Amino acid sequence: MAVHRVVVLALDGVYPFELGIPSRVFGTLPDRYEVLTCSVDGGPVATNSDFSVTVEHGPEALATADTVLLPPFDVARLSRELPPPVSAALAAVRPGARIVSICTGAFVLAAAGLLHGRPATTHWALADAFRSWYPEVALDPDVLFVDDGDVLTSAGAASGVDVCLHLVRRDHGTAVANHVARLCVMPPWREGGQAQYIESPVPSDPASSTSATRQWALENLHEPLTLAELAGHARMSLRTFARRFNEEVGTSPGRWLIHQRVARARHLLETTDLGVDDIAGQVGFATGTSLREHLHAAIGVSPVAYRRTFRGAATAG
Template structure:
């Protein structure tokens, strides 16, 4: 059997305890597939941004054994434009080709180390201006939850750390396994990385008429065409009001959300059934198999056959 994929979390002084625990919670739900180690730059205790410190099990030598290195965020009062020497020495041990992930302010460390030069990235919107002024060579997008640039992934604050970790599970093992982990963690199974960070979206009053019931109805009827007029009619709103409220609540347009859900459902069927592509397209609301192929390729860059082969093996694609 292949050894578990090793995720090494580098905790820096001022680390946020919530985000520090995300990798162990998400990847730790699959102990047969992942192994999570936590280290510091010197092997000693790490001060958090709360009123306690944490003791980690490993020193920086653990980074040389990592398949994925993850940098959780730390308090903004500790941000610096230059890479602290100890942190630079620790990162120098990371093997070439290792997947590297940051959450929130962890992106500052990657940028200071030159790992984001010329690459797309994100961080928490509240520190985006500082990040952009310090690292203009990075293609910063502060309006998304996470950015997957292959071997380097960056994410925004707090809950988006859960999103990017679930995204990695989905990328490594498919939607069905990621759904299992999400259920174990009692979190939503999927939020698109391009979804907005909700920078200025107020929480609506409890009594406010929202679009959640219509979204649930749409998910139950994905096999139908589902026009914007039909969605707004189900929500008993005008087209303009529905589109505005939907974007406020979900962070994207109804049309884009529908495509995301159709692709997500199609991926699940490709992983768990032997249905032909045309049949799957009909079940998820795409007019033709060609339409499904185009949307799947736009979303994840592969064809249905290649996706099915990846997650079900060659026998299932014959």
Template sequence: MRVHRVAVLALDGVYPFELGIPSRVFGAAGERYEVATCSVDGTSVTTNSDFSITVEHGPELLRTADTVVLPPFDMSLLTREAPPGVEEALAAVRPGARIVSICTGAFVLAATGLLDGRPATTHWALADVFRSWYPQVDLDPDVLFVDDGSVLTSAGAASGMDVCLHLVRRDHGTAVANHVARSCVVPPWREGGQAQYIEHPVPEPSANGTSATRQWALENLRDPLALADLAEHARMSRRTFARRFNEEVGMSPGRWLTQQRLSRARHLLETTDLGVDDIAGMVGFATGTSLREHLHAAIGVSPLAYRRTFRGATGSRT
């Protein structure tokens, strides 16, 4: 069996954890992969921690690679253009080789044009910046990784494990990927996507527009609030309220209410042992089934799976 060569291109400011993911995951697959690290000029690179890393290879390593992995680097170093030397280094990657980015690595691929017209992802916290800089990329910030054939992108930190395990599964099947996952003590496949990790802070209310009604709604989420109830509280007609609400919030009152109910439900799943039916009633969903359906539609996981991720299964009730 031919050994698959993986080249990891380390840039200044690299995150040490993510830099080590390819070697850890592919290395656990036995002699199927050969992993080596390089820099754009063959010299050492800084990390975002208090140490630097010496590498043994320069960009010539990329010419013989079957897969090139671009780990993330410190967010403070992000620019719209690719770091010096990167575009020239990536130009040496042979046709047919796979290119994989983790987290902020997607910014580099986008800056070099490799993501033009392609679907991609990156860390959810950087989605707005990414979209403004690279509108030609079809960004999906809700997923853990995107496989577009020869180019794969993944979200922040641990999603690098997800995409590398996915590649092992793609190359050698489920049994080998499961063996690698057990060796690394990680799940072979994570439910849902990035959406379950995104923070949605509630804006502070003000005295203008519909904000006072939004605050009132947050205090009464368990009640079956209709558009008429919201409009009456705001002392507006339903049509005027709906228009003003959309102008201020960017979505309809009904969609906003669903988001707030899900946000409250997620908080209760994380911080209490209440059953799903109890939580559903507290946040305004008619039944536990309704909460399960809305949560799965929003973030791709069940309440039980979400609770296990952010709280642990001990003492929880479904």
């Protein structure tokens, strides 16, 4: 199996935590990934903390990348136009390379024209500024990351872990991604989107949270689970439950349930020989046709195609 090279471009003002995410996640699989860090001139890079970092590579490393990753940098350094050294560095990226940003890294991709007419995300607190500068980008500030094929963008800080784990899952299947997540002491995926992290009043009564009902739902995904049943379990009215759920998770109960059912179905497709109809029954879809429709809507492939691709990747690991 060829080793996939990830090249991280560190810009002045880089956030040290996010700078280290690619090495931490991809570095757990040295037989599958190689991680290099570079700067626009090969010299030391100032971080947004009280220290600088020395990198081993200059921008020429970008020409060798299978994946280029842009960690975030201090918002005080944001500009609508790309600084010439950054523009020159990005020009070295070869056609076909996968490009990924975390948080403010999306501003660089947008300024470079790489997000024109495409869906993307960035930190929710920067959504208004991003929209005013780049109205041609279909910004969604409510999600943790956006996968648009060869370009992926993620929200702030820890969402960088989410998108990197997602790439491992995309490249090598759920079993390998779950293994990496365990080594990082991190859930394989997180529920909901950024909305759950936006500052809002914290419920004074723990009973007003929907977390227990979400856990109950995950244990009973094989059941139809209507909104009325969820609200009844939470001992809330339908209206209160729907509002509280959206505040805590960042999406509606219905959409969340579909996401969980699809995620469980993907896991079963990768790890079992069960037929599509059997899997549909285990995850709460009424029929195999319903599972096919929802899986295609979520990731654009049929269950057979998904199993052929990712079961092979999982067993290869």
